[in-house]
Amino acid sequence: MPPDSQQPSPHSTRDLETKKRRRTPSPNGPSKKHAPEGQDDLPQPYNAMELAPAKKIPSEGRKLKRPGQRARITEAEREAIRRRQIEREREMREIEERQRDAERQRSGVNDVVRQHYNAVPERGRDWRRTESHIKGLRAFNNWVKSCVIQRYSPSADFGHPGSGGPPEELLVLDLGCGKGGDLQKWTNAPQPVQLYVGIDTAEISIDQAKDRYMNMGARGGRGRGRPPRMDARFFVMDCFTTSIDQIPIIQDVGFDPTGTALAPSRGFDVVSMMFCMHYAYESEAKARTMLRNVAGALKKGGRFIGTIPNSDVLSSGVVEFNKKMKEKKARKEEKEKSEQVGEEDEKPTEDSDKEEGEADEDEEEEGEAEQTAEWGNRIYRVRFPGETPEDGVFRPPYGWKYNFFLDEAVDQVPEYVVPWEAFRALAEEFNLELQYHEPFRGVWETEKDDRELGMLSERMGVRERGGGPLLVSEQEMAAASFYLSFCFYKV
Numbered sequence: 001m002p003p004d005s006q007q008p009s010p011h012s013t014r015d016l017e018t019k020k021r022r023r024t025p026s027p028n029g030p031s032k033k034h035a036p037e038g039q040d041d042l043p044q045p046y047n048a049m050e051l052a053p054a055k056k057i058p059s060e061g062r063k064l065k066r067p068g069q070r071a072r073i074t075e076a077e078r079e080a081i082r083r084r085q086i087e088r089e090r091e092m093r094e095i096e097e098r099q100r101d102a103e104r105q106r107s108g109v110n111d112v113v114r115q116h117y118n119a120v121p122e123r124g125r126d127w128r129r130t131e132s133h134i135k136g137l138r139a140f141n142n143w144v145k146s147c148v149i150q151r152y153s154p155s156a157d158f159g160h161p162g163s164g165g166p167p168e169e170l171l172v173l174d175l176g177c178g179k180g181g182d183l184q185k186w187t188n189a190p191q192p193v194q195l196y197v198g199i200d201t202a203e204i205s206i207d208q209a210k211d212r213y214m215n216m217g218a219r220g221g222r223g224r225g226r227p228p229r230m231d232a233r234f235f236v237m238d239c240f241t242t243s244i245d246q247i248p249i250i251q252d253v254g255f256d257p258t259g260t261a262l263a264p265s266r267g268f269d270v271v272s273m274m275f276c277m278h279y280a281y282e283s284e285a286k287a288r289t290m291l292r293n294v295a296g297a298l299k300k301g302g303r304f305i306g307t308i309p310n311s312d313v314l315s316s317g318v319v320e321f322n323k324k325m326k327e328k329k330a331r332k333e334e335k336e337k338s339e340q341v342g343e344e345d346e347k348p349t350e351d352s353d354k355e356e357g358e359a360d361e362d363e364e365e366e367g368e369a370e371q372t373a374e375w376g377n378r379i380y381r382v383r384f385p386g387e388t389p390e391d392g393v394f395r396p397p398y399g400w401k402y403n404f405f406l407d408e409a410v411d412q413v414p415e416y417v418v419p420w421e422a423f424r425a426l427a428e429e430f431n432l433e434l435q436y437h438e439p440f441r442g443v444w445e446t447e448k449d450d451r452e453l454g455m456l457s458e459r460m461g462v463r464e465r466g467g468g469p470l471l472v473s474e475q476e477m478a479a480a481s482f483y484l485s486f487c488f489y490k491v
């Protein structure tokens with residue numbers, strides 16, 4: 001509803017604001033025309049004029065309603081009125097804040113994530129490659145995703161000399177596909193893709209993915225000037241609370257609703273989850289629904305590939321933080337003890353109470369004792385809102401929320417730790433067997449000298465041409481090192 005709408009909601013801030021203004025006399029006194037005597041507190045139809053700035057009120061309207069009244073109010077009374085007004089405004093702000101909190105609780109984490117991704121602007125390929133502050137990181141992350149697609153999307157018999165005939169084309173399901181950033185990578189996959197199905201909870205991202213697909217042919221690649229050969233379909237759905245078999249094409253390809261069937265003969269060849277699965281680790285129910293969707297959609301021998309934050313990095317971060325806090329606490333206790341001994345030895349005088357700067361130091365230590373684990377650099381930041389395990393073992397393995405910030409991309413969105421070993425064990429329940437697991441830095445080390453992937457890193461702007469230096473700064477590399485890539489096989 002536009003701000004000047006005729007019918008504000010009875011609870012809207014605008015309405016509260018209007019009431020507030022009616023009760024608070026303008027410094028120029030009330031205008032007869034706009035606030036007739038005795039009607040200040042009566043409900044009145046909303047009138048945009050009432051909100052007009054006080055300077056528009058004509059000068060004769062400045063007369064006080066009861067001359068002399070002002071003189072009867074003492075300074076103390078005026079101060080009390082001012083304080084009551086401040087107090088009322090504070091209460092109002094608290095009520096509004098509580099309403100917003102309740103709304104956030106009702107709509108849940110998924111809505112926060114959905115709204116965040118819907119709001120991220122699509123700034124185009126050229127901007128991402130030239131203007132972005134984190135173009136090195138973007139290029140590196142995209143290159144790692146390409147490596148995983150190139151290495152792990154082909155079926156086991158693809159390219160084998162004895163297989164004969166044209167290669168079977170892949171059916172690919174991309175969960176949390178976002179704005180379709182991987183579409184081009186799939187059209188360049190070694191084994192051709194017949195069908196790509198992209199699902200995401202953010203409806204605006206899905207619209208942008210559709211546009212991207214429609215414009216792909218025109219921009220180049222295999223389908224230069226024509227729509228790409230790969231067929232693509234897009235759907236909006238929360239894949240962590242809902243079974244994706246509600247989507248007809250998922251049923252058509254083949255879906256096992258338990259996700260645990262052995263050797264299913266129908267299904268997708270590949271399910272991909274890039275930078276997305278960690279949102280499912282809010283609860284066991286969500287993680288299980290997510291894996292049921294993944295495993296239920298895969299046929300025997302199908303690959304589950306993806307990238308997620310590396311729980312080893314998160315564990316080391318919290319261990320280091322808790323160690324530091326423990327050392328500080330010990331130092332503080334030690335200091336307090338020695339002060340007590342000192343106090344017993346000599347009677348304190350006012351002067352000997354505190355040395356210069358001592359109070360500040362104490363306050364600083366106390367403040368830090370209340371801190372929660374947080375680290376990062378100019379590009380990325382991780383902050384746990386609550387306590388974290390001293391030994392770095394996230395137990396139980398669900399619901400370990402942290403807020404994540406990534407320059408230009410993710411603004412304090414809640415994410416959840418995916419404790420690697422627990423995830424691997426859960427995946428096994430769905431007959432998903434681990435094939436590959438590599439932190440991003442390791443992907444660089446092992447693939448940078450590969451003939452094709454090395455060349456690709458140059459074309460994508462990860463390193464300079466001719467095997468030149470990395471175009472990814474140290475800070476960007478630290479942010480990239482937060483992630484790992486994986487591949488499971490459906491048995």
Ligand SMILES: C[S@@+](CC[C@H](N)C(=O)[O-])C[C@H]1O[C@@H](n2cnc3c(N)ncnc32)[C@H](O)[C@@H]1O
Nearest residue numbers: 117176177178181200201202238239274275276
């Ligand atoms: C960091 S983006 C990654 C997008 C894409 N996979 C990529 O690599 O460019 C994370 C995506 O996960 C999606 N997502 C988060 N929770 C989801 C859910 N419950 N169901 C489906 N998608 C979800 C978000 O909307 C967002 O588009």
